[in-house]
Amino acid sequence: MSSITLRGLTKRFGAVAAVQNLNLEIQEGELVTLLGPSGCGKTTTLRLIAGLEVPDAGEVLFSGRPVTALPPERRNVGIVFQSYALFPHMTVWQNVAFGLEMRRESARLIRDRVGAILDRVQLRGLGDRYPHQLSGGQQQRVALARALVMNPAVLLLDEPLANLDARLREDMRFYIRQLQREVGITTVYVTHDQAEAMVLADRIAIMRDGRLQQIGPPEEIYRRPSSAWVAEFVGLSNFIPGRVAGRENGLLVVRTAAGTFTCAGQAEAGADVLICVRPEALRFDDTYPNRLRGTVRERVYLGNLVDYRVEAPGGLQLRVQADPSWAVAPGGTVNLSFDPSAAWAVDAREG
Amino acid sequence: MASTEGILRAGVRVAPRRGLPPWLLIAPTLLLLTVFFVVPYVNMVRMSLLVKPAIGAYEPEFTLANYARALLDPFHWRVMYRTFSLAGVTTALTLVVAYPVAYHLTYAPRRRQRWLLMLLISPLLVSLVVRGFAWMILLGRVGLVNLTVQRLTGHELVLIGTPAAIVIGLVHVYVPFMALAIAGALQNIPPELIQAARSLGASPWAAFRRVVWPLSLPGVQAGTLLVFVLAVSSYVIPILLGASNVLVMPMLIVQTLLDAFNWPLGSALSMVFFGLTAGVVAVYLRLLARGMPWTRA
Numbered sequence: 001m002s003s004i005t006l007r008g009l010t011k012r013f014g015a016v017a018a019v020q021n022l023n024l025e026i027q028e029g030e031l032v033t034l035l036g037p038s039g040c041g042k043t044t045t046l047r048l049i050a051g052l053e054v055p056d057a058g059e060v061l062f063s064g065r066p067v068t069a070l071p072p073e074r075r076n077v078g079i080v081f082q083s084y085a086l087f088p089h090m091t092v093w094q095n096v097a098f099g100l101e102m103r104r105e106s107a108r109l110i111r112d113r114v115g116a117i118l119d120r121v122q123l124r125g126l127g128d129r130y131p132h133q134l135s136g137g138q139q140q141r142v143a144l145a146r147a148l149v150m151n152p153a154v155l156l157l158d159e160p161l162a163n164l165d166a167r168l169r170e171d172m173r174f175y176i177r178q179l180q181r182e183v184g185i186t187t188v189y190v191t192h193d194q195a196e197a198m199v200l201a202d203r204i205a206i207m208r209d210g211r212l213q214q215i216g217p218p219e220e221i222y223r224r225p226s227s228a229w230v231a232e233f234v235g236l237s238n239f240i241p242g243r244v245a246g247r248e249n250g251l252l253v254v255r256t257a258a259g260t261f262t263c264a265g266q267a268e269a270g271a272d273v274l275i276c277v278r279p280e281a282l283r284f285d286d287t288y289p290n291r292l293r294g295t296v297r298e299r300v301y302l303g304n305l306v307d308y309r310v311e312a313p314g315g316l317q318l319r320v321q322a323d324p325s326w327a328v329a330p331g332g333t334v335n336l337s338f339d340p341s342a343a344w345a346v347d348a349r350e351g
Numbered sequence: 352m353a354s355t356e357g358i359l360r361a362g363v364r365v366a367p368r369r370g371l372p373p374w375l376l377i378a379p380t381l382l383l384l385t386v387f388f389v390v391p392y393v394n395m396v397r398m399s400l401l402v403k404p405a406i407g408a409y410e411p412e413f414t415l416a417n418y419a420r421a422l423l424d425p426f427h428w429r430v431m432y433r434t435f436s437l438a439g440v441t442t443a444l445t446l447v448v449a450y451p452v453a454y455h456l457t458y459a460p461r462r463r464q465r466w467l468l469m470l471l472i473s474p475l476l477v478s479l480v481v482r483g484f485a486w487m488i489l490l491g492r493v494g495l496v497n498l499t500v501q502r503l504t505g506h507e508l509v510l511i512g513t514p515a516a517i518v519i520g521l522v523h524v525y526v527p528f529m530a531l532a533i534a535g536a537l538q539n540i541p542p543e544l545i546q547a548a549r550s551l552g553a554s555p556w557a558a559f560r561r562v563v564w565p566l567s568l569p570g571v572q573a574g575t576l577l578v579f580v581l582a583v584s585s586y587v588i589p590i591l592l593g594a595s596n597v598l599v600m601p602m603l604i605v606q607t608l609l610d611a612f613n614w615p616l617g618s619a620l621s622m623v624f625f626g627l628t629a630g631v632v633a634v635y636l637r638l639l640a641r642g643m644p645w646t647r648a
Binding site (some may be wrong): 005050051071073075077079081083085087088089090099102103123129130132133146148171251 | 545
């Protein structure tokens with residue numbers, strides 16, 4: 001097992017910089033998800049770690065040891081591809097044994113290890129099948145077994161659940177998480193699905209246009225996004241534009257068209273900011289000091305909650321998600337309030 | 352998966368309804384094959400069973416004498432053996448030459464691919480006879496090959512009129528067919544498979560041997576089959592480059608039919624030749640299938 005350090009990593013394809021000056025530190029045994037929209041450079045980053053691409057600048061280190069110059073076969077990484085990349089001409093058993101054979105392990109050791117890992121991914125008895133005779137979920141687990149049987153220093157997963165149907169995807173998230181915890185392997189997991197990233201990650205690294213936007217535990221990313229773009233990419237968010245008037249009790253005081261609010265955040269007085277308020281942080285009562293009035297324009301019933309569009313002073317369109325027991329009809333006037341600590345100011349210029 | 356299947360199946364169901372009925376679509380081909388292939392072939396089977404009189408082409412009387420003669424004359428077997436071994440060597444050499452070409456064609460940058468493809472196909476624009484003559488000049492007594500060898504070693508190397516000349520000519524003609532068949536299979540191998548193999552500790556060579564080569568076998572099968580069948584039945588190149596010294600079955604059959612004017616025997620030889628070729632191909636396919644167990648599962 002290794003830690004991973006990326007230092008000033010840059011990769012260009014022609015004129016396009018897929019990854020730009022990326023610095024990232026991943027601890028031993030940690031699971032970090034690289035999250036971002038397609039084309040943000042997350043898969044390229046993974047391939048740079050794997051040695052499948054050579055960086056134009058920067059370094060990759062495993063436990064402090066530079067591996068930038070090593071070809072993939074000498075890095076001891078396990079990769080699970082989005083397409084699984086199972087060898088179609090080999091049985092499940094042969095697929096899993098392939099890496100150990102390449103390492104010239106003894107027949108006895110190969111037999112024991114392959115048998116043990118197939119048990120672990122619950123594929124015992126399917127060893128003689130060919131990949132095309134398996135379901136998508138089973139193929140996925142063969143790909144995991146093939147990577148894990150090598151006891152790799154790091155495990156790299158490239159959108160491993162993208163080809164599964166929604167139900168199975170949900171199950172596999174928890175399965176992969178549990179497996180990773182049991183094996184305790186340092187893991188980098190690429191995905192564009194924020195829910196997947198939330199469930200799996202110790203820390204989420206958000207990427208955009210080849211650059212790292214923010215890295216932190218899921219809760220921090222959700223509650224304290226570094227920019228409006230991050231806030232929008234990870235979940236839904238309302239943005240209330242305003243200008244910082246000053247500081248009070250460690251909170252920012254922000255004047256907006258809908259009134260003066262206090263919220264968490266770092267900004268100088270006079271700075272233009274956007275206050276991020278998640279739809280579920282807005283409540284239809286006067287519980288919190290940040291209060292405003294609005295008119296309900298739309299109400300959509302979603303089962304576990306109700307989604308409202310509320311028009312507030314200053315032309316603000318707010319999205320509010322509330323418990324279904326609250327029944328406000330469209331056209332009605334409502335009082336809204338939100339907790340200052342659940343609101344977070346981000347720089348209005350970035351984004 | 353299910354949705355893709357659904358779309359495919361729907362496509363199959365819709366297409367005939369909108370277009371022409373299927374039997375009408377294949378009718379021209381069917382007609383052509385029947386008139387120019389099935390009828391002559393049936394006629395040939397019949398011919399091979401007729402009696403050859405001293406004067407005239409045949410008599411409407413059935414006999415197995417032609418087959419007895421075709422099968423029992425050791426001379427025929429020598430020609431047969433020569434034909435199959437020439438075709439076998441040609442096929443093997445073509446494979447050796449064409450595989451790297453196909454590999455390079457597949458993994459070259461896209462723009463170079465187009466040029467390589469044009470280069471590969473360009474010989475097909477020149478008539479087979481012209482190319483045969485070109486090789487006659489190159490391989491003859493005053494040809495480039497002999498003159499060079501003579502100057503360098505003092506020995507003579509006149510290839511024209513030898514089996515080697517025929518093999519050289521045939522390999523040259525068949526390399527594009529083989530390369531295209533193999534390139535087709537190579538292009539179907541997802542690059543991730545090679546990357547996966549590499550990440551599992553395989554060197555580039557091991558990745559080729561364990562992943563690329565077995566997965567290209569369907570293309571190798573198609574290419575070798577095509578080249579073998581073409582080589583076995585080749586006529587022009589053996590005549591030109593064998594300089595009538597090296598007799599192969601197609602030449603023997605033509606001589607029997609036209610020069611000896613023995614249609615029944617020529618037909619019987621054709622039938623025997625056809626049967627043997629089909630047998631060789633069947634055995635080859637079975638052996639190859641044993642090397643590709645995943646295609647049967």
